[in-house]
Amino acid sequence: MHTFTRQFFILSLTIISTFVYGQNHNSPNDGRKDYHHYLQTANQLRYIDMDSSVLLFKLSYDKSMKAKDTIHAIQTLNDLSNSYANNADFSQAYDGYWEALILADRIEHDELKGAIYEGLGWLYSFYKRNEKSKEYFNKAISIRKKHLGEDSTSIQSLIAGYYAMVTLHRGDRDIVKSKQYLDSCKLILPGQPNDYLKSESAILKHLEGKHQQALDELLEIAPRFDHYDTPFQIILFSFIAEAYMELGLLNESESYYKQAIGICKKSNGHLDLLPKIYLSLSELYTRRDGYDSAYKYLKVAKELDDRYYGSRSENSKQFLEIKDDFRIEKDRQASFIREQRLTQLEKESQIAYLQSVILGGTIFFLILSGFLLYRYLRTRYKAEKKLMVKQQEMEMQRAREVLEVKNKELTASALQVIQREELLSDLKAKLNDQKGHSNSNELRRLAKQIDLNTANNWKEFETRFVAVNKSFYKRLKVNYPDLNQSDQRLCALVKLNFSSKDMSRLLGISVESVHTTRYRLRKKLGLEKNANLTEFISNL
Numbered sequence: 001m002h003t004f005t006r007q008f009f010i011l012s013l014t015i016i017s018t019f020v021y022g023q024n025h026n027s028p029n030d031g032r033k034d035y036h037h038y039l040q041t042a043n044q045l046r047y048i049d050m051d052s053s054v055l056l057f058k059l060s061y062d063k064s065m066k067a068k069d070t071i072h073a074i075q076t077l078n079d080l081s082n083s084y085a086n087n088a089d090f091s092q093a094y095d096g097y098w099e100a101l102i103l104a105d106r107i108e109h110d111e112l113k114g115a116i117y118e119g120l121g122w123l124y125s126f127y128k129r130n131e132k133s134k135e136y137f138n139k140a141i142s143i144r145k146k147h148l149g150e151d152s153t154s155i156q157s158l159i160a161g162y163y164a165m166v167t168l169h170r171g172d173r174d175i176v177k178s179k180q181y182l183d184s185c186k187l188i189l190p191g192q193p194n195d196y197l198k199s200e201s202a203i204l205k206h207l208e209g210k211h212q213q214a215l216d217e218l219l220e221i222a223p224r225f226d227h228y229d230t231p232f233q234i235i236l237f238s239f240i241a242e243a244y245m246e247l248g249l250l251n252e253s254e255s256y257y258k259q260a261i262g263i264c265k266k267s268n269g270h271l272d273l274l275p276k277i278y279l280s281l282s283e284l285y286t287r288r289d290g291y292d293s294a295y296k297y298l299k300v301a302k303e304l305d306d307r308y309y310g311s312r313s314e315n316s317k318q319f320l321e322i323k324d325d326f327r328i329e330k331d332r333q334a335s336f337i338r339e340q341r342l343t344q345l346e347k348e349s350q351i352a353y354l355q356s357v358i359l360g361g362t363i364f365f366l367i368l369s370g371f372l373l374y375r376y377l378r379t380r381y382k383a384e385k386k387l388m389v390k391q392q393e394m395e396m397q398r399a400r401e402v403l404e405v406k407n408k409e410l411t412a413s414a415l416q417v418i419q420r421e422e423l424l425s426d427l428k429a430k431l432n433d434q435k436g437h438s439n440s441n442e443l444r445r446l447a448k449q450i451d452l453n454t455a456n457n458w459k460e461f462e463t464r465f466v467a468v469n470k471s472f473y474k475r476l477k478v479n480y481p482d483l484n485q486s487d488q489r490l491c492a493l494v495k496l497n498f499s500s501k502d503m504s505r506l507l508g509i510s511v512e513s514v515h516t517t518r519y520r521l522r523k524k525l526g527l528e529k530n531a532n533l534t535e536f537i538s539n540l
Contacts, residue, residue: 035063046083047267088271114143215243231269275305
């Protein structure tokens with residue numbers, strides 16, 4: 001009842017502190033802080049209240065998985081498995097390590113895989129499967145060597161791997177190899193060796209038979225672990241007790257064995273060492289001839305050995321082999337499923353490839369069809385455009401021919417007018433010659449009528465010219481608005497290619513006046529001296 005009340009109190013206190021922590025740290029990352037806080041608290045409680053610690057480990061794992069923080073989930077599983085191993089719950093530890101390893105392998109996180117391999121190595125060492133243990137310790141060391149120098153943590157991790165090999169070979173009483181790995185730790189550790197390495201060095205001296213020297217060093221080092229790793233004192237006190245017993249100081253030996261047992265029960269750490277400690281106490285009482293006490297501790301040692309899965313019996317050593325077989329079978333099944341999935345993916349890939357080929361072919365066909373259609377329409381458009389241009393040229397040619405015919409008719413008409421004007425002029429001259437022989441008034445009246453007819457003839461010619469050459473007169477007026485009516489008449493005669501003599505007859509002026517009028521027209525049109533007036537007007 002007392003134990004239950006204590007556990008309930010610790011768990012309630014943990015939950016309340018977690019709630020308060022969450023309230024005081026309200027931010028977008030609250031969920032992340034929560035499961036980090038759960039892990040931190042769980043590690044603090046692992047040597048005080050294992051049940052509460054396990055609950056918080058599981059909460060941290062669940063929340064980190066929901067948050068898709070795989071790295072934190074792996075760290076939580078590894079810490080939880082370490083706690084199970086320290087409490088001799090090796091089956092749970094084994095399952096946790098392998099679950100963490102699968103996740104770490106999936107995200108290819110080397111540092112976490114190294115830590116998990118180290119945990120598996122310790123687990124196999126508890127069952128005296130040292131070859132398998134060495135295999136996993138070496139895997140951890142290999143990974144850490146690869147990342148050595150990236151930060152101070154990588155150095156400490158590598159030292160931890162070498163340290164594990166030191167303890168493993170020390171357990172086999174292989175002092176030479178233990179010293180080699182211990183020297184490796186000292187070489188890569190900057191500064192003076194730490195207390196763990198000093199402790200291991202003293203233990204090796206004890207195994208070499210240097211009991212007093214080892215005892216002096218262990219007694220100096222042990223109190224320092226009060227501040228940061230009390231459970232490690234279980235190992236130190238058991239070796240101090242062993243050294244005292246080798247020196248024949250049984251009372252001191254008994255005292256340290258019992259201190260080791262007390263720390264073990266208080267911290268729930270290194271419970272796998274308890275059977276050996278009780279067995280050593282039994283041997284101590286046998287030396288004292290205290291057979292009742294010796295029997296009592298021997299019985300306790302056997303009960304603990306059975307409770308912790310008989311961790312030193314042959315049957316129990318097969319436990320991990322059964323687990324391994326189960327894991328290998330699961331891996332085989334998982335591999336078979338992966339192969340099936342791969343086959344399915346290959347088929348899906350082939351189908352997708354065929355679909356892509358069909359889609360690509362369809363798109364290519366559509367593009368080709370579009371291109372051919374475009375070429376056809378473009379060719380047709382060019383042909384139609386060419387035909388239209390040809391038709392326009394033919395129409396313009398016909399128009400030019402019609403215009404040329406009309407202008408020829410107009411020229412012929414103008415020449416007729418000129419001939420008529422010449423005739424009338426001759427007639428007028430003759431009448432003027434008859435002034436002395438006839439009635440002068442009658443002659444003057446006839447001469448005026450001849451002048452009037454000449455003006456009407458020009459108006460008739462101008463009307464017909466404008467009707468035939470509408471666009472010419474329009475462009476002439478738009479481009480050269482300063483031209484007067486006489487200038488326009490001259491332009492019309494130039495266009496019809498009249499000579500200066502014909503112009504003078506038609507306009508009733510002298511040839512010199514025609515030349516003067518042409519010169520003035522060139523200036524108004526802005527022509528250079530070398531420019532041809534006839535060509536210029538024809539192009540209008």
